[in-house]
Amino acid sequence: MGLPIICLVGRPNVGKSTLFNRLSHSRQALVSDFEGLTRDRQYAEVLLDNDTQTFATIIDTGGLTNKNNLVDSSIQGQVLNALEESDIIYFIVSSRDGVIGLDLEIVSRLRKLKKNIILVCNKAEGLNPALAAEFFELGLGEPMLISAEHGQGIADLIDTTLPLLPKVTIDEIVEVEGITVAVLGRPNVGKSTLINRILGQERVLVMDFPGTTHDSIYIPFEHEGQKYTFIDTAGIRRKRSTHEKVEIFSIIKAIDALERAHVVILVLDAQVGVIEQDATLLGMIIDKGKALLIVINKWDGLDDYQKQEVKRKLEIKLSFINYASVHYISALHAFGVGKLFTPINQSYQNAGEQHSTSVLNKILEKANQDHQPPPVKGRRLKIKYVNQTDVFPPTFTFHGNHLQNVPNAYERYLKNFFINALQLTNTPIKIKYKSSDNPFRDRKNILNARQIGKKRRLMKFVKKR
Known part of the structure; x- marks a missing residue:
């Protein structure tokens, strides 16, 4: 049996990622006043109670909305997948906003799951009981008043959670080990699609426009007895093209993922070839001394002449990094993806x-x-x-x-x-x-x-x- 799972759910900008970071004692999830920042689901293993050595897995999810567009529909699918695998749900609302219509819609969906739901009233600095009065109308019992940003009320929230967790002994907890693989590249070259094909499921959000991934997503995975942790990173653009603070933070986290990786997969777009920013990324990887695979994605979209031209140009432009192998794939159609495990394992073995x-x-x-x-x-x-x-x-x-x-x-x-x-x-x-x-x-x-x-x-x- 694995660790019990706690899912953090709510509408956008109620403080789910802030609570996630507070419980995990990290800054793993990006936090900003920018609404809709979290899109993929983010996992972390946490020690909830030191006295009883109680561990759990918490999941940060994107904000639920009632909008019917491509991004919000995909985020909703990610949230539903997280809810299905959870044991306890933290439904997070904002004491500053009070109860709004969207909160009522979300509650009606959560009740159908028939799982333990704890109503968490965030942004309740000072923990004044009067702030909780209007939230009783949601029908989820007494709200837990917290301030995730300032750490107030977290101990009471954990005390309420502990009796609801399925029993897991410390002997059943296994440390995540294996080969850490960071997937890097420019925006919209197919990094998330590649990881989904490797995993065999829609684990990370995929859209046909740049900037879909904001966080660096750490995903444990096992293949033929070998454990891996794949890291899906935000696309890295040229410095002068980076304006939003959120995107700057995303790039910092992508560079941090590069630091942690044993093996790096650099994804290039076959239809674009190697451009200046790809060379810059290669320089970063070389400076860090990481084992490297170069993956040319969207290979199926080229005819024979174009393929020959791409190979000729790659030989010229990648001549300074002759130790890395080049692999031609189509992540969308899973062509060549399964063949990547052998060079990944060999690279890890050689580097260590x-x-x-x-x-x-x-x-x-x-x-x-x-x-x-x-x-x-x-x-x-x-x-x-x-x-x-x-x-x-x-x-x-x-x-x-x-x-x-x-x-x-x-x-x-x-x-x-x-x-x-x-x-x-x-x-x-x-x-x-x-x-x-x-x-x-x-x-x-x-x-x-x-x-x-x-x-x-x-x-x-x-x-x-």
Whole structure:
């Protein structure tokens, strides 16, 4: 049995994401005065009560409306899916707005689910009981007054929730482990569609216009016994095209997802090709040293000539990142999606593998035989040995003399040589240098009486000239 699930439901801008962040002790969900910010459902495992070690999964959902447009209809579908899997529902209303018609409509839908519903009256700073009076007409019993933003009333809400939770022992709780895969790309290249195809369900909201995804959505998943966590991120645009504060926060969270990932899937649009912003994203991924797969989406929309042209241009524009494999897919029609698991697993294994010092030094010996280190400032570099000092990415430290100014060309040669020799795929390597210290540095040479006399005679001779 998994953890009990608590679903946070309500109309837009009543504080669902603020309460989600308060319960999860995080800033996982984006919060702003911007109505309708949350669109996908966001999950977090939380410790509700430390004394009884009671854990639960909470779900943040988008705001329910009575509008009949594409976005709101899709958000409603996401909310209904969350309600189906929940054990307890927090129906969140705003004490500042009072009871409005939309609250009554939502209550009538929730009653049909026949689940435990707790009426949560948010934005009730000071917890004045008079604020709760009009909410009794919703027919859900006594409202729980809270202020999610200031943390007021949260303890009472948890105390009311605990008796309603299905019993789960601590032994049944399993830590989420596995390969963390971040899906990055520009807006509207098909990132969410790709994740939905991988999962086999409409887990994240998909629309045919840019900017649908705001949050970075963390989704646990298991495939053939291997656990994964896929991260669907907001599309990253050029800085000068980013105006709204919400979008800036979304990009910050996408970059944070990049930091956390073991493997990155960069999604490109086959019909557009590689543009300046794609190159910028590639630069970010390279700087972080992440294992990388490049996925060319919407491949089915091209004819044979266009496909050849795209491949030719990719070879030119992606030549600086030759360690990453390129995969051609159609996320919409699931073409080529199932083949991504093998390179993902291989990339994770390569990026986290430890190599013995003896093997590395044999490779170094061959590298030196094929191409000796060049002289720098009249001194030839001397690399004595190498060892691995870190993983994700594999980090090799080279020890020797005069290694402070290794030429970039020779460093690229070493990287490529080691990648080929170790048969690493889709993962870069990082190189560090450590030069031997001069044992006589900062040691003053003390002259004896004979040497002092010789020095004085020499100085007299020089002055006479």
